[in-house]
Amino acid sequence: MKTRLLISLLIGVVAAVPSASALTLPPPDRPGDSLIGNPPHEVKYVAAKQEDTLIDIAVNFRLGQDQIVLANPYVDRWLPGAGAQVRIPSSFLLPNAPREGIVINLPEMRIYYFPDATKVVTYAIGIGREDDWKTPLGKTRILGKTERPSWTPPKSIIAEHLADGDVLEPYYPPGPDNPLGLYAFRLGIPGYLIHSTNKTNGVGMRVSHGCIRMYPADIEQFFPMVKTGTTVNIVNQPIKVGWYHDTLYLETYPQMEETPATFEQRLHVALDLIEQANGGKMPVIKGAILKAALEKASGIPIAIYERPVQTPAIVQSQAH
Structure with a gap:
């Protein structure tokens, strides 16, 4: 037992349940540094269960789907296998942008929030598709916050779904079945939101109609932190x-x-x-x-x- 524990500590195996506090990180500890999270040499792994997919592990650790696949190129996405060591990304370089307000790096599919000089808050996100529904780049602001939003699908989205044989309701009342989830931020770019989602497997992928999607548990934590008027800088830094x-x-x-x-x-x-x-x-x-x-x-x-x-x-x- 002692030998097994020592090996686990040496290879950095982590527990299967993530800590919410891990999303709120200290800023870089030296002037001029850009890395947050664990020191890069402290590599974190989790042992997959027989029934796990990489996507299950990504959702459990609130990582993006593409992110966990990139970090584990030799692990099968759908059948990692019992005991397979899955790397859990736990350190991040900050984007090359002013460290203020909200910074969203689209290729990374990650949001960074700088509430003050003492911490950085970061979450995985889903973004707009690569066709006519791209998430726009540029600087904007949070214009409004809505708890328990309703949703009236635009005609363009209704038509797209209908062409695929999927009939959308003309109106979705507030509640857990609403595609916007329970929390939404309205951006200064007309028609675009940062919101929760009831399709968690899409976080970390390009599947939305341009809006930015967050895990329900993440946006529940994030929502009270962010004030109306907060700057939002959406960048493309692969x-x-x-x-x-x-x-x-x-x-x-x-x-x-x-x-x-x-x-x-x-x-x-x-x-x-x-x-x-x-x-x-x-x-x-x-x-x-x-x-x-x-x-x-x-x-x-x-x-x-x-x-x-x-x-x-x-x-x-x-x-x-």
């Missing part, structure tokens, strides 16, 4: 670079379908960000690791450069 202490990390996601990029284009973006993060100077980076991270996005911060250790100068004194 490549993030930032420091954790003396190590520079790279975190990559697939390009959004509407903004494709070649490997060379992604490389140039990454190199520009690395140079910017290093004070305008290009460091000697781990090229093979950079190439692999850009070719196979994992959503996991990966170390690409370490600052040289500064040896304190020896001051010689002459006795008088």
Whole structure:
């Protein structure tokens, strides 16, 4: 028993029930740093049960569906198998944006909220599809908050569902069966909301008509925190670079379908960000690791450069 416990501690196996407090994280602990959550070397895993899918584990830990798949490229999405070690992403580089209000990074499908200088709140989200229902980019604000919203589907959405043989009701009253869930924020962009969902498997995927979806338990926690008028900055950053202490990390996601990029284009973006993060100077980076991270996005911060250790100068004194 003691041996099994020691092995579990060494490989970082975590309990199957997530802590709500894990969504509220301290800010980076050094000026100029960008990483929040667990230190990157503290890798977290959970052992899958026989009946689990990766999607079940994502919902349980309130991670996005695509996020957990990217982090576990060699684990079967639908049949991980009893005892399979599933990596639970637990550290994140902050987007390259002002750390104020709400920042939403669409390729990452994650929301960051900066209520004050002492904490960062982050959640997985679902976003708009890649066709005519894209979630818009840009800066806006929270114009209103509604608890127990009702929903009147627009004619365009009614027609789309009807074409697929699905008949929508013309009006959905407040309640658990409402597609907007029990909480909704109205954005300054007409027609767009941040809201709960009764289809939790869609969190972490591009399945909405442009609105931003959150897990019910997440938005229940988030709703009272956010005030009307809070700024919202929606960005498209599939490549993030930032420091954790003396190590520079790279975190990559697939390009959004509407903004494709070649490997060379992604490389140039990454190199520009690395140079910017290093004070305008290009460091000697781990090229093979950079190439692999850009070719196979994992959503996991990966170390690409370490600052040289500064040896304190020896001051010689002459006795008088």
